[in-house]
Amino acid sequence: MLKGNMLIAHGGGPTPVINSSLLGAVREAKRHGEIETIYGARFGAEGILAGDLIDLGKVSEEDLDLLAKTPASALGSCRRKLTDADYPAVLACFQKFNIRYFFYNGGNDSMDTCHKVYQLACQSGYELRVIGIPKTIDNDLAVTDHCPGFGSAAKYAAVSALELAQDASALPIHVVVMELMGRNAGWITAASALYADLMPCEHLVYLPETAFDKEAFLQAVQERFAKGRGLLVTVSEGIHYADGSPVADSGLVDGFGHKVPGGAAQTLSDMIMAETGLKSRSEKPGLLGRVSVALMSEVDRREAEEAGAAAVRNAVEGKTGFMVGFETTRTPEYRSQLCLIPLEQVANAEKKFPLEWIGADGASIRPEFRDYCLPLLGDYDSRFISLR
Amino acid sequence: MLKGNMLIAHGGGPTPVINSSLLGAVREAKRHGEIETIYGARFGAEGILAGDLIDLGKVSEEDLDLLAKTPASALGSCRRKLTDADYPAVLACFQKFNIRYFFYNGGNDSMDTCHKVYQLACQSGYELRVIGIPKTIDNDLAVTDHCPGFGSAAKYAAVSALELAQDASALPIHVVVMELMGRNAGWITAASALYADLMPCEHLVYLPETAFDKEAFLQAVQERFAKGRGLLVTVSEGIHYADGSPVADSGLVDGFGHKVPGGAAQTLSDMIMAETGLKSRSEKPGLLGRVSVALMSEVDRREAEEAGAAAVRNAVEGKTGFMVGFETTRTPEYRSQLCLIPLEQVANAEKKFPLEWIGADGASIRPEFRDYCLPLLGDYDSRFISLR
Numbered sequence: 001m002l003k004g005n006m007l008i009a010h011g012g013g014p015t016p017v018i019n020s021s022l023l024g025a026v027r028e029a030k031r032h033g034e035i036e037t038i039y040g041a042r043f044g045a046e047g048i049l050a051g052d053l054i055d056l057g058k059v060s061e062e063d064l065d066l067l068a069k070t071p072a073s074a075l076g077s078c079r080r081k082l083t084d085a086d087y088p089a090v091l092a093c094f095q096k097f098n099i100r101y102f103f104y105n106g107g108n109d110s111m112d113t114c115h116k117v118y119q120l121a122c123q124s125g126y127e128l129r130v131i132g133i134p135k136t137i138d139n140d141l142a143v144t145d146h147c148p149g150f151g152s153a154a155k156y157a158a159v160s161a162l163e164l165a166q167d168a169s170a171l172p173i174h175v176v177v178m179e180l181m182g183r184n185a186g187w188i189t190a191a192s193a194l195y196a197d198l199m200p201c202e203h204l205v206y207l208p209e210t211a212f213d214k215e216a217f218l219q220a221v222q223e224r225f226a227k228g229r230g231l232l233v234t235v236s237e238g239i240h241y242a243d244g245s246p247v248a249d250s251g252l253v254d255g256f257g258h259k260v261p262g263g264a265a266q267t268l269s270d271m272i273m274a275e276t277g278l279k280s281r282s283e284k285p286g287l288l289g290r291v292s293v294a295l296m297s298e299v300d301r302r303e304a305e306e307a308g309a310a311a312v313r314n315a316v317e318g319k320t321g322f323m324v325g326f327e328t329t330r331t332p333e334y335r336s337q338l339c340l341i342p343l344e345q346v347a348n349a350e351k352k353f354p355l356e357w358i359g360a361d362g363a364s365i366r367p368e369f370r371d372y373c374l375p376l377l378g379d380y381d382s383r384f385i386s387l388r
Numbered sequence: 389m390l391k392g393n394m395l396i397a398h399g400g401g402p403t404p405v406i407n408s409s410l411l412g413a414v415r416e417a418k419r420h421g422e423i424e425t426i427y428g429a430r431f432g433a434e435g436i437l438a439g440d441l442i443d444l445g446k447v448s449e450e451d452l453d454l455l456a457k458t459p460a461s462a463l464g465s466c467r468r469k470l471t472d473a474d475y476p477a478v479l480a481c482f483q484k485f486n487i488r489y490f491f492y493n494g495g496n497d498s499m500d501t502c503h504k505v506y507q508l509a510c511q512s513g514y515e516l517r518v519i520g521i522p523k524t525i526d527n528d529l530a531v532t533d534h535c536p537g538f539g540s541a542a543k544y545a546a547v548s549a550l551e552l553a554q555d556a557s558a559l560p561i562h563v564v565v566m567e568l569m570g571r572n573a574g575w576i577t578a579a580s581a582l583y584a585d586l587m588p589c590e591h592l593v594y595l596p597e598t599a600f601d602k603e604a605f606l607q608a609v610q611e612r613f614a615k616g617r618g619l620l621v622t623v624s625e626g627i628h629y630a631d632g633s634p635v636a637d638s639g640l641v642d643g644f645g646h647k648v649p650g651g652a653a654q655t656l657s658d659m660i661m662a663e664t665g666l667k668s669r670s671e672k673p674g675l676l677g678r679v680s681v682a683l684m685s686e687v688d689r690r691e692a693e694e695a696g697a698a699a700v701r702n703a704v705e706g707k708t709g710f711m712v713g714f715e716t717t718r719t720p721e722y723r724s725q726l727c728l729i730p731l732e733q734v735a736n737a738e739k740k741f742p743l744e745w746i747g748a749d750g751a752s753i754r755p756e757f758r759d760y761c762l763p764l765l766g767d768y769d770s771r772f773i774s775l776r
Contacts, residue, residue: 283674294682
């Protein structure tokens with residue numbers, strides 16, 4: 001039995017349900033005598049480096065309940081990537097606060113950090129249990145079937161596309177282009193096609209997993225718009241040409257060295273107007289796709305909470321060096337089960353959208369993805385009426 | 389008692405609740421023996437000119453129920469502005485289908501059309517009852533206290549801003565700029581400040597009613613971002629400089645001769661990065677702000693349905709040449725009452741956001757607007773939790 005304090009931190013961009021993982025972890029920690037003080041790091045790695053911790057045991061139960069409906073990170077997050085030079089300060093923080101349980105809640109980069117902290121503890125002989133809690137709207141974490149945060153982002157994309165399709169078909173005077181998040185992985189953008197069969201208008205969808213072909217795109221836009229039903233185009237922010245150059249390039253690089261794409265929807269909309277003469281407009285919900293409480297998936301939220309609780313439970317039981325993941329079955333009905341995945345298998349690995357789930361036209365999504373993704377969205381009434 | 393058929397048509401951009409007005413009108417019409425066949429025009433004025441009508445009496449009650457939760461126009465709408473040359477064809481359609489009750493559901497331009505149809509009927513001696521049903525997310529119709537469609541668009545703006553504020557404060561690495569609809573009237577953008585007191589970050593808001601001052605803007609952005617809490621900027625698509633030139637100009641003109649603004653949020657975000665060195669990103673939900681079912685205001689929806697019913701009821705009672713409007717009291721509690729406003733008072737008139745409700749800094753909204761607007765949003769739980 002390892003007695004000591006616990007530290008939980010958030011890394012990278014928030015999701016609608018990352019606070020539910022925090023809720024699950026804190027409530028589980030309260031049940032175990034091994035864990036004395038429950039700390040949260042203020043603004044992720046920044047708080048760890050500065051020793052700026054919050055005593056979460058003092059938060060009232062009523063306030064904890066609100067975590068389940070609060071989007072973004074209640075602790076604060078950061079995009080600071082820890083370097084080797086930072087790790088002595090991390091260890092110093094752990095020693096100062098007698099941290100024996102460390103939980104990092106994040107995506108690819110955060111799991112890399114988590115893995116390095118685990119290795120550091122092993123090498124330095126500091127007794128520490130380290131478990132990663134998965135979090136990313138992008139669904140690009142390796143090995144796990146899916147990742148908390150994605151179900152809600154997918155629901156936002158699917159519902160937004162279906163609702164926009166009502167508008168595009170009711171007033172079919174312009175092509176409507178919507179941009180969705182996902183730089184390298186097209187999972188969220190693919191989700192915009194989940195209700196494609198119910199859409200009253202034409203729909204084209206472009207993911208970053210395939211090369212964007214301008215001529216084929218403009219031809220498809222003209223052919224599909226000409227049917228007179230309206231046309232919705234959904235597109236990932238990270239689409240690029242065959243040579244790898246982004247369709248829209250802002251020229252910026254973020255704190256992790258990732259290129260920041262420019263406005264893909266605006267670029268395509270301008271392209272449509274300039275090259276076809278059709279009217280077009282662009283929508284870019286951007287961050288709204290990761291903060292919507294109304295479109296939060298209850299399945300996603302519950303799984304996020306369970307992942308947080310499972311991380312603490314497993315650490316108390318002696319596990320370390322793992323990320324919590326999900327194994328699922330989908331027939332006869334959706335069931336998910338928590339599992340542990342060695343951190344080295346997920347650190348910096350990236351799971352892209354499967355090419356075999358992209359339609360032969362390069363602008364549609366195959367039904368296999370619907371079978372995979374729809375259960376993650378939870379309840380949603382997709383019935384709309386057209387009298388036209 | 390005037391016996392004959394009824395025609396209802398949609399004009400201009402849809403709202404989340406325009407189909408509720410249709411629902412109210414159809415259900416009311418079924419109660420009156422004077423109205424024989426209930427027609428809807430397919431795609432608004434286009435359907436009238438082409439004699440392309442839908443028999444709405446044949447729609448099942450179950451399908452009618454779905455109108456209350458279907459955004460955009462179930463009949464189809466259009467942006468075609470009727471000219472004097474079109475009116476003989478309009479009259480011909482009415483005569484062919486024995487239309488004696490005509491309801492046009494739209495905004496400024498549509499009320500102008502409605503008024504002209506009313507005058508045409510008077511001049512030609514064709515017995516016709518004409519009532520306008522108000523519809524615009526922009527809330528810029530004259531005389532009426534507010535307009536169906538606005539409450540839902542305002543709720544979308546207010547909730548989206550409050551949710552984005554959680555993200556901007558949890559990861560305060562960039563300025564977040566959100567663009568909202570409203571070319572000439574800032575009502576929707578002002579609604580983004582309804583929960584300003586609850587925002588965990590700084591907030592600046594810019595409406596088209598005031599001239600945009602670039603230097604003052606950049607200074608405010610730097611000062612407010614420097615506080616370290618995060619910064620959200622909300623801005624109308626139609627903001628312009630003191631000389632009237634748009635901050636973002638797409639160079640396009642729509643079917644009504646209105647200039648189509650470019651990407652105001654993208655322009656401001658680029659401006660921030662270029663001139664201050666701060667990181668910035670832009671969000672532009674665009675049409676999503678007028679189709680969201682999840683953020684539809686129940687107060688707005690109910691009033692939209694009542695407006696449709698009232699139009700039919702008043703027409704059957706002999707009224708013609710009016711638009712349905714709302715008179716309200718807000719103390720001790722919100723109550724709205726339907727009234728009739730002569731069409732000539734609303735045709736092409738535009739109600740802008742009151743300058744006296746804009747803060748002295750030109751980038752905030754005064755509490756008087758909150759008192760006016762919050763009741764229109766209906767139920768919403770604005771409680772979020774920060775542990776930072």
